[in-house]
Every structure is written in C-alpha cells, then in structure tokens.
Amino acid sequence: MIEIRPPLERALLVGAPRKGSFDAEHLSDHLDELARLTDTAGAEVVARASQQLATRNSATLIGEGKVAEIAALVPEHRVSLVIFDEELTPVQGANLEKELKVRVMDRAELILDIFSTRARSHEARLQVELAQLEYLLPRLTRMWTHLSRIRGGIGLRGPGETQLETDRRMIRQKIQLLTRKLREVERHRALLRSGRTPMLTTALVGYTNAGKSSVLRGLSGEHDIVVEDRLFATLDTLTRTVELGEGYKARVSDTVGFIRKLPHHLVASFRATLEEVREADVLLHVIDASDPWAEEQMVVVDEVLAEIGIGELPVIPVFNKMDAVPEPAAFTARARELHPDALFVSTLRMSGLEPLKQELRRRERALRPAVTLRVPYGDGARLAALYRAGEVVSVRELEDCHEVMARLPDWQVERFRQEGLEVVTPPPRRESA
Numbered sequence: 001m002i003e004i005r006p007p008l009e010r011a012l013l014v015g016a017p018r019k020g021s022f023d024a025e026h027l028s029d030h031l032d033e034l035a036r037l038t039d040t041a042g043a044e045v046v047a048r049a050s051q052q053l054a055t056r057n058s059a060t061l062i063g064e065g066k067v068a069e070i071a072a073l074v075p076e077h078r079v080s081l082v083i084f085d086e087e088l089t090p091v092q093g094a095n096l097e098k099e100l101k102v103r104v105m106d107r108a109e110l111i112l113d114i115f116s117t118r119a120r121s122h123e124a125r126l127q128v129e130l131a132q133l134e135y136l137l138p139r140l141t142r143m144w145t146h147l148s149r150i151r152g153g154i155g156l157r158g159p160g161e162t163q164l165e166t167d168r169r170m171i172r173q174k175i176q177l178l179t180r181k182l183r184e185v186e187r188h189r190a191l192l193r194s195g196r197t198p199m200l201t202t203a204l205v206g207y208t209n210a211g212k213s214s215v216l217r218g219l220s221g222e223h224d225i226v227v228e229d230r231l232f233a234t235l236d237t238l239t240r241t242v243e244l245g246e247g248y249k250a251r252v253s254d255t256v257g258f259i260r261k262l263p264h265h266l267v268a269s270f271r272a273t274l275e276e277v278r279e280a281d282v283l284l285h286v287i288d289a290s291d292p293w294a295e296e297q298m299v300v301v302d303e304v305l306a307e308i309g310i311g312e313l314p315v316i317p318v319f320n321k322m323d324a325v326p327e328p329a330a331f332t333a334r335a336r337e338l339h340p341d342a343l344f345v346s347t348l349r350m351s352g353l354e355p356l357k358q359e360l361r362r363r364e365r366a367l368r369p370a371v372t373l374r375v376p377y378g379d380g381a382r383l384a385a386l387y388r389a390g391e392v393v394s395v396r397e398l399e400d401c402h403e404v405m406a407r408l409p410d411w412q413v414e415r416f417r418q419e420g421l422e423v424v425t426p427p428p429r430r431e432s433a
Contacts, residue, residue, distance in 0.1 A: 009043040012079045014070065015050040016062050016086050024052050029293060033260070034085050034107060040232065041114050046077045060099065061092045067099050074102055083110055087261070090139045108263040109135065114232050115266065123185050130178040131266040133171050199241075199409065200250040200364040203277040205305065206286035207297035208232050208257030211320040214347040215286055216240060216254045219356070225254075232257060237274075244357050247391050248364045253280070258304045260297075267307060274308055282363060283315045284356070289331060289344070290324035317342040318356060323349060365391070368407035372424040373416055375402045382421065389416075 015031050017023035023030060027050055035045045051066045060067050061084065073079065081103050082096070088106040096104040105113075112135055115128045204212040217225040220240040239253040255277055277283065285301060287294050298317070305311045317339045323346040325331045335342050343359060346352035370393055375383050383402060386392060390408040397403075403424075408416075417423045 009081045010046045010077065010079050011038050011043040011081045011083050012047040012049065012070065012073060012077065013038065013045055014048075014062070014082060014084045016053055016056075016084065018056075019052045019054050026293070026296075027052070030085055030260070034083065034110075037107070037110055037114065038083060041110055041117070043081060046079060047073050049073065057092075058089075059092065060095050061086060061088060067096070071100050074100055081105070083107070085261075093139065107261055108266075111232075111259070111263060112266060118232055123182075126178055126181055126185065128266075130175060130182065131263065133175050133178070135263065137168060137171050137175075200282075200360060200367060201253075201280050202250055202282050202284050202360065203253045203255055203280040204284050204286055205255055205277060205301060206257060207288065207291075207301055208259050210257065210286045210288045210291075210297070211347060212254050212257065212286045213238075215284070215318070215320060215345070215353065215356070216252055218347040218353045219252055232259075242360075244361045244364065246361060247388070248361045250360045250364055252284075253277070258301050260300050262300075262304060267304060274310075277305075277308075277313075278310050280313060281367075283310075283313050284318050285315050286318050286320050288321050289319040289335075290321045294319075316359065319344045320347065322346045323352070365407055368409050370405055370407050371413055372403055372405045373413075374398070374422040374424065375404055377401060382416075382419070386416070 013031055013034050015023075015027050015034075017027060017030075031048055031050070038045050049066065049070050051062050053062065057063060062070075070082065074082070079102055082100055082105075084104070084106045086106060087108055088096070088104070093104050093106070112128070112132050115124075116132060119125045119128045204215060206212050213225055216238065217223065219242040222240065225238065225240075237253055237255050239251060242250050242252050244250055255274060283305075285298070287298055291297065302311065305313075305315075317335075319331075319335060319342055322328050322331075322344050328344070332344055335344070343355045345356050368390060373386065375386065377400065383404070386404055386406055386408075389412045390406045393405040393407065395402055395404050401422075413423060
C-alpha cells in the first residue's frame with residue numbers, strides 16, 4: 001500500500017526586531033532558530049524577510065511598504081504560511097492575514113503547535129491544551145474567520161482544532177477545568193515525591209536540544225530514553241535513579257527544554273512538571289558547548305528559572321558536546337574564567353560523563369555523615385547490608401563485634417538502629433600507639 005502524505009506547508013519567515021536591540025544584532029541567527037522550529041513543526045521554509053523597527057506599527061507591526069513586499073513574495077514562492085519571530089497582537093494578526101491572504105502566526109503560536117504534537121502523557125496534554133486555550137481566548141474573532149477558509153495545518157492542530165467554534169464563555173470554563181486538573185496532578189506528584197527513598201535529587205535544565213536527554217541516558221544506561229536532534233524532543237519529565245559508583249546513587253530528572261521568547265502562558269501551564277526542578281537539591285544546567293550562542297542561551301535559561309521562582313537553587317553548569325568543540329583545551333580555560341565550578345562532558349565518549357558522576361558523588365557524600373556502627377560477629381547479612389547501603393570507610397575488629405565506620409544517609413542509620421545495631425555517635429577516637 002502506497003502512503004500518500006500531504007504536501008508540506010510552505011513558510012515565509014519574518015523578523016522584525018527593534019533597531020539597536022540585541023535581537024537586531026543577531027537577526028540572522030534568530031531567524032535560523034525560527035527556521036528550525038518551523039522544520040520541527042513540519043513546514044518547509046521557502047523565503048525570509050526582515051525589517052528593523054524604530055517604532056512598531058500598532059496595526060501590522062511592520063511598515064506598509066514591508067507588508068506590500070511580503071505580499072508580493074507570497075505568490076512568487078507559493079507561500080501558504082507566514083511566521084513572525086515577534087509576538088503579534090490579535091489585531092495585528094488579523095490585519096496581516098487580510099493583507100497577505102494567507103495564514104499568519106507568531107513564534108509563540110508555532111511553539112504551542114510543536115508542543116501539541118509532541119505531548120505524549122496525559123499531564124503534558126493537559127498543560128499544552130491549557131496554554132493553547134489561553135493563547136486562543138483573545139484571538140477568537142480572528143480564528144473564526146479562519147475556520148471558513150482553512151482546515152487543519154500548523155497552529156490548528158490538537159486542542160486548538162476542537163475549540164475554535166466555541167465561544168469565550170465555554171473556553172473560560174474549560175480553562176478553569178484544566179487548571180483544577182493540573183492542581184490535582186501537582187498534588188499527586190507531591191504525594192509520589194513524599195514516598196521516595198531519600199537521596200541526592202538533581203534536575204537537568206537547559207536550552208532545548210542542549211543534550212539533556214543524552215546526559216540522562218548516559219548516566220542511567222537506559223537506551224530506550226528518547227534522544228533526537230530536534231527542538232523540544234522532551235516534554236514529559238523523566239526521572240531515573242542513577243548509579244554513581246562507590247555505592248552512591250542520585251535521582252536525576254530530565255525536564256522540558258527552554259527557548260528564547262518562550263510563551264509566558266506555556267511556562268505557567270508547565271509549573272506542575274517543573275515542580276521536579278523546584279524540589280531538586282541541585283540543578284544541572286546543560287549547555288551545548290559547540291553552539292556559538294551558548295552564553296546567550298544560558299542567560300535565557302536563567303531568566304526562565306527566575307520567572308518560575310527557582311532561580312535561587314544551586315546550579316552546576318555542565319558543558320555538553322565537548323567532542324564537537326574544535327579546541328577543547330582553550331574552550332575549557334575560557335569557560336572556567338566565567339564559570340569556575342563548570343563541568344565539561346561528552347555523551348559520545350566512554351568516560352565522558354565521569355566528571356559529572358564525580359561531582360554528584362561528592363555532593364551525595366556530603367549528605368552522608370560518617371557514623372560508626374557495631375555489628376556482632378556472625379551477623380554477616382547485616383555487615384553485607386552496610387556495604388550495600390553506603391560507603392564503608394573502615395572496619396575494626398573488637399572483642400565481640402565489628403566496628404564499622406561508614407557514610408550513610410540519616411534514614412539508613414535510623415533503620416539499622418531499629419534493627420538492633422549499636423550506633424556510636426560521634427565515632428570514637430582511635431587510641432594513640
């Protein structure tokens with residue numbers, strides 16, 4: 001049977017930053033990123049246009065001449081979709097569509113569409129649907145005119161497709177329902193966290209496609225963890241217990257990636273997922289060392305973390321993809337000047353994640369004070385359990401027992417105490433010879 005695929009939508013990208021701004025200086029690079037987002041959404045970029053604005057036109061964002069120029073490009077390149085890198089007001093979007101005679105969307109709507117196609121779990125679908133409806137609500141009038149002309153396509157998939165014909169009252173009711181459901185999800189997550197075995201908890205954060213999922217797969221050894229060289233490959237939080245060596249373990253969570261101009265209502269709807277980040281002992285900020293705009297991306301991530309209220313947590317910069325850096329020694333020296341506590345890793349090398357494991361072991365060890373326990377001779381099972389539970393520092397043979405000094409988390413010490421072992425706190429001093 002021959003599979004017939006619908007033709008790709010043909011997209012024209014438009015950049016319209018303010019003159020003299022950072023976005024204006026990096027206009028080409030930002031349009032490149034928009035092109036990658038467009039490709040992820042399933043459209044083909046066939047043309048680009050740009051205009052640096054002294055003031056924004058309240059009716060169409062860009063000037064009348066630029067609108068006419070883009071209108072001429074639409075039939076020339078058979079464009080079916082125009083995507084702006086800037087956020088459009090509902091009025092601007094409606095006016096531009098009237099002038100250009102094709103569908104117009106902005107960067108926020110494009111990101112929401114990508115999320116709608118990538119959401120897999122029930123929780124992620126709830127979060128994306130909430131964000132889409134909050135985006136849709138002020139744009140209802142514009143969307144209704146679309147429904148008579150366009151069916152499906154980028155920006156009209158998922159929950160957006162089923163809600164276009166509803167009125168504002170229905171959408172507000174749906175938003176309230178989704179908000180309540182997400183609060184229930186948040187409470188359920190908190191309940192699950194309360195039942196976890198206490199251990200060092202970390203969360204991977206970073207710009208989209210920095211390699212967070214690759215780091216988690218490398219640490220856990222689980223090859224079924226999805227890794228794609230695409231933006232927003234991961235939406236659902238994935239948590240794994242990772243063996244660090246020397247008897248140490250850590251809990252590592254992979255989270256949704258961040259991006260420049262991430263829609264605020266999307267960040268808000270993903271607060272339940274990002275609770276995993278809030279509960280972490282330390283954040284691992286994964287950075288694509290091979291990306292020329294790595295520093296800008298780090299700033300974006302820091303801003304989003306501050307926005308969701310977790311900017312005060314300890315952060316370890318983890319420069320990933322060091323195998324793709326032309327001069328790794330020089331790069332490492334420069335990066336250490338700005339980030340003295342940075343780690344440098346690669347998921348493509350056999351021992352490429354060892355620096356990260358060492359740092360996590362050091363932090364887990366700090367959570368385990370050294371205590372001394374006395375194990376009666378003949379209780380080999382309890383002695384073996386001590387070796388499995390923590391790091392045994394030393395063993396002394398006394399008259400009637402083994403005196404074991406070990407690094408153990410507090411809950412393990414209490415468990416052994418309840419099982420009848422004598423816990424000596426603090427450990428006794430060794431007698432001088």
